[in-house]
Amino acid sequence: VIPVGHFWEHGRIELAIFSLEVICLVTSYLTAVLRGPGFVPLGWKPTEEELARLLKSVEGKDLPLDTEEIPVNDLLQWCPICNGYKPPRAHHCSNCSRCVLSMDHHCPWTNTCVGQINLKAFVQFVHFVPLATFHSVAIHSELFALLIYAWQRARKNADFFKVLLQLQVLLGLLAWFAALVVMLLVGTLAWEMQHTVRTNMTMIEEYVIEKAEVRRRRNGEKKFVFPYDLGKGGNKAAVLGSGRFSWLIPGGATPGDPVWPSVRAGSTHFDLSMEQIAQKTEKLQRSLVMPVRQAFSAAGRCCCTYWCWVGWHFGCALCDCEACGEQRLSVAVGEAVLVSKSEGSWAHGRLMAGSQNGNDCCTPLQPGGWLPRQCLNERFVQPYQIPFQKELQGRWEVLQVDNRVVVVKGLVVHTANSRLSFSLREEDGAVRLLGSSLKSCDGQLAQWSNGQVWKKQDQSPSLGGEWPQDEEFIDLPRLEEMKKDA
Numbered sequence: 001v002i003p004v005g006h007f008w009e010h011g012r013i014e015l016a017i018f019s020l021e022v023i024c025l026v027t028s029y030l031t032a033v034l035r036g037p038g039f040v041p042l043g044w045k046p047t048e049e050e051l052a053r054l055l056k057s058v059e060g061k062d063l064p065l066d067t068e069e070i071p072v073n074d075l076l077q078w079c080p081i082c083n084g085y086k087p088p089r090a091h092h093c094s095n096c097s098r099c100v101l102s103m104d105h106h107c108p109w110t111n112t113c114v115g116q117i118n119l120k121a122f123v124q125f126v127h128f129v130p131l132a133t134f135h136s137v138a139i140h141s142e143l144f145a146l147l148i149y150a151w152q153r154a155r156k157n158a159d160f161f162k163v164l165l166q167l168q169v170l171l172g173l174l175a176w177f178a179a180l181v182v183m184l185l186v187g188t189l190a191w192e193m194q195h196t197v198r199t200n201m202t203m204i205e206e207y208v209i210e211k212a213e214v215r216r217r218r219n220g221e222k223k224f225v226f227p228y229d230l231g232k233g234g235n236k237a238a239v240l241g242s243g244r245f246s247w248l249i250p251g252g253a254t255p256g257d258p259v260w261p262s263v264r265a266g267s268t269h270f271d272l273s274m275e276q277i278a279q280k281t282e283k284l285q286r287s288l289v290m291p292v293r294q295a296f297s298a299a300g301r302c303c304c305t306y307w308c309w310v311g312w313h314f315g316c317a318l319c320d321c322e323a324c325g326e327q328r329l330s331v332a333v334g335e336a337v338l339v340s341k342s343e344g345s346w347a348h349g350r351l352m353a354g355s356q357n358g359n360d361c362c363t364p365l366q367p368g369g370w371l372p373r374q375c376l377n378e379r380f381v382q383p384y385q386i387p388f389q390k391e392l393q394g395r396w397e398v399l400q401v402d403n404r405v406v407v408v409k410g411l412v413v414h415t416a417n418s419r420l421s422f423s424l425r426e427e428d429g430a431v432r433l434l435g436s437s438l439k440s441c442d443g444q445l446a447q448w449s450n451g452q453v454w455k456k457q458d459q460s461p462s463l464g465g466e467w468p469q470d471e472e473f474i475d476l477p478r479l480e481e482m483k484k485d486a
Helices: 011-035 046-056 119-140 141-151 157-164 166-200 203-219 231-242 271-285 304-314 479-485
Strands: 090-093 098-100 105-107 112-114 288-291 338-342 346-351 369-372 394-398 403-407 414-415 425-427 430-433 437-439 445-448 453-456
Touching: 011 112, 090 157, 119 141, 119 166, 119 231, 141 166, 166 203, 166 231, 203 346, 271 414, 369 414
Parallel strands: none
Antiparallel strands: 090 098, 105 112, 288 338, 338 346, 346 369, 394 403, 394 453, 403 414, 425 430, 430 437, 437 445, 445 453
């Protein structure tokens, strides 16, 4: 028998405190699960009143073309799966098959995403867990003091091992070790979430900002300013609330407007989404067009039978599970695929509109998927480009407007000294920008349907450069080079 003495005199106090911690932990967890992240309604589109109110902060000098109304597809991203536009901070989750407001990540613990609605509850949960487990480690650490006491009082080694092998002692040691492991693992995530609270920036947005810095430095654009950075106090209030004890009391939703959250002075609600559109446009510019030489069907559930069929028709090398659980793309002979990346024996792309020749524009509403690389004829690969793309590269002066200089790099357009970037698109066989069509361009003058004319500046640097020859595109871009785009 071990005389516990004063070791357990504070047991009731410890039990009361630990029970309170567990209640806060469970409450915040259930809040994160039951409230959900906040899904964007299917087919969502901003109202005209919302656009008119929010576009007041966009100045005309930041636009490469004068327009009475900026098209929605130049401001917000389109989700072909949800068949609607994404709010500025929303992202599509392949696990949930929905667009999520202010998506941070998909959490397997809650079996849902962490987004705008449950972000506060999730932050509280990952902090209450290490707090409760640290308390548990501290409580069970007294067991070692009891074992040392038993070792010193034992007359023989056999007496000590009888104490050590008691069920209560073994369960206590197991509980101490389990609590220590959970405290370290979840505590690491809690430390990562502190960055989200301090910056009001989700994990996905952090990656977008990293790509924005690289893209803008390469293209000579102004540094991107995160529009939702409200300062130290404002960022904390945007995630946890502005009340004195709002960060401590579990059960509440994340404060603020879930669709149009507050932005810092000098920024617009569309800065982030327009930067993402520019990044995807540059990714489109790096994509390759390839004709299909062998048909492939994406029909069938991802199971053992399906992969046996794939291995029988295309070889066992395709059974590397790159496309397992991912969207696959059905193709037919004669079609063309816009390939953006590849991994092993698989390529990821989307069908081209008017696929018989591969020179037509890519269907913007067509979702992509994986298909075997051997279905594509890589000998006839060519880069994706739109009409007049080479002629438009460089710096242009807007004749009807004083001191407005437009810079075109690839498919991305911006005015000098502006942080906003816009994208050139091919729609219905015409090159379009901000709703206006390009009527003609000879490399020196560009005339648009809104009546404005651009004039190439003297000795304008060739920002776009020359397109590589076909033989330079024999190998598809490796996924290792664009790992985070996978």
